[in-house]
Amino acid sequence: MAFDWHALSIPVDLPEVVDQISYERVVMNAAATWDYFPGHFDPEYAKRQGHPTIFVNTMHLAGFVDRVVTDWAGPYSRVVRRKIALMGSIYAGDTMIGRGMATAKRCNTSGSKPQYLIDLEIGVSNQRGELCCPAEVTLEVLEP
Amino acid sequence: MADEISYKYAFGTYEDALKMVGVRTESRVAGTVVSGARIQHFAALVHDGNPAYWNLDFATRVWGGLLAPPGLLMGWLIPQPWFPDGVRPTAGIAIRVPLPGKTFVNASNEAEFLIPVVEGDRLSVVEEVMSVSPEKTTKLGVGHFIQTLDTFLRDDGAVVALNRNTLFRFDPASSARGS
Numbered sequence: 001m002a003f004d005w006h007a008l009s010i011p012v013d014l015p016e017v018v019d020q021i022s023y024e025r026v027v028m029n030a031a032a033t034w035d036y037f038p039g040h041f042d043p044e045y046a047k048r049q050g051h052p053t054i055f056v057n058t059m060h061l062a063g064f065v066d067r068v069v070t071d072w073a074g075p076y077s078r079v080v081r082r083k084i085a086l087m088g089s090i091y092a093g094d095t096m097i098g099r100g101m102a103t104a105k106r107c108n109t110s111g112s113k114p115q116y117l118i119d120l121e122i123g124v125s126n127q128r129g130e131l132c133c134p135a136e137v138t139l140e141v142l143e144p
Numbered sequence: 145m146a147d148e149i150s151y152k153y154a155f156g157t158y159e160d161a162l163k164m165v166g167v168r169t170e171s172r173v174a175g176t177v178v179s180g181a182r183i184q185h186f187a188a189l190v191h192d193g194n195p196a197y198w199n200l201d202f203a204t205r206v207w208g209g210l211l212a213p214p215g216l217l218m219g220w221l222i223p224q225p226w227f228p229d230g231v232r233p234t235a236g237i238a239i240r241v242p243l244p245g246k247t248f249v250n251a252s253n254e255a256e257f258l259i260p261v262v263e264g265d266r267l268s269v270v271e272e273v274m275s276v277s278p279e280k281t282t283k284l285g286v287g288h289f290i291q292t293l294d295t296f297l298r299d300d301g302a303v304v305a306l307n308r309n310t311l312f313r314f315d316p317a318s319s320a321r322g323s
Contacts, residue, residue: 028188032185032188032189033218033219034219035218035219048316049284049316050317058218060190060215061215062215062255063189063215063216064190064215067192071193075195075206076206078196078211078214080256080258081255081257082214082253084252084253085251086252
């Protein structure tokens with residue numbers, strides 16, 4: 001069923017998204033983003049910098065936050081703003097858990113056509129319940 | 145410890161760093177256009193089944209082409225890690241701010257996606273240093289926060305995205321203790 005912005009009641013919780021991050025995924029992270037900072041592929045380097053092992057980069061966390069919101073709102077939605085704070089790292093072997101809530105909806109009428117927007121608060125935690133990456137997202141939903 | 149550095153850092157004092165505040169780079173153009181292969185490899189990385197990334201018919205009808213995942217924005221302007229002429233890749237402007245720290249970690253990021261980016265777009269970026277903080281101590285070590293603003297443009301001149309990033313350039317706490 002198509003996502004209906006007009007019928008959406010606020011606030012509403014989003015379904016939880018869980019993703020296990022293996023070494024393969026962290027290496028894939030470097031390859032997919034072309035970000036070869038050694039903390040993303042070299043465990044010895046990461047340990048010398050005070051980390052337990054290699055960790056995913058900002059783009060991977062941003063992509064996961066985006067997935068949490070567009071999995072919920074569907075493919076006629078698009079992230080138009082995202083603010084994230086990197087409070088803790090997600091390491092190889094960790095589980096990423098995305099939870100969130102839609103906190104507001106509004107229609108921006110300042111442009112040539114109305115923009116149907118939803119504001120959300122998302123948190124990415126690890127398997128120990130530590131909040132690694134709080135995020136604010138604004139999503140645009142196209143009119144069906 | 146030069147073998148630890150794959151991207152060329154600039155080293156200097158906080159006073160040297162402050163001289164770079166307000167510096168804007170020349171426009172840097174991506175070596176290749178936005179490609180379906182990279183769109184889908186990133187979507188595979190994130191396990192994101194959004195048909196905007198996978199279904200060309202759907203994506204073309206709704207977005208004008210396979211949609212570039214917003215999360216991959218910065219990735220389109222990261223240079224290849226090797227070039228045949230031997231020239232080292234250009235690190236982002238934040239790494240070129242002269243400071244004492246031997247490593248970095250990203251602290252925060254805020255991006256606005258003004259226009260959907262789709263397969264075939266050729267992007268360029270203009271980077272600007274917005275601020276450099278005085279010395280701060282965090283659980284990771286002692287260093288400085290560097291705020292930058294990246295403006296991403298399409299080759300018709302349209303601004304497609306703005307990316308404000310804050311990076312922590314620091315010396316790890318363990319090495320600061322002299323170990």
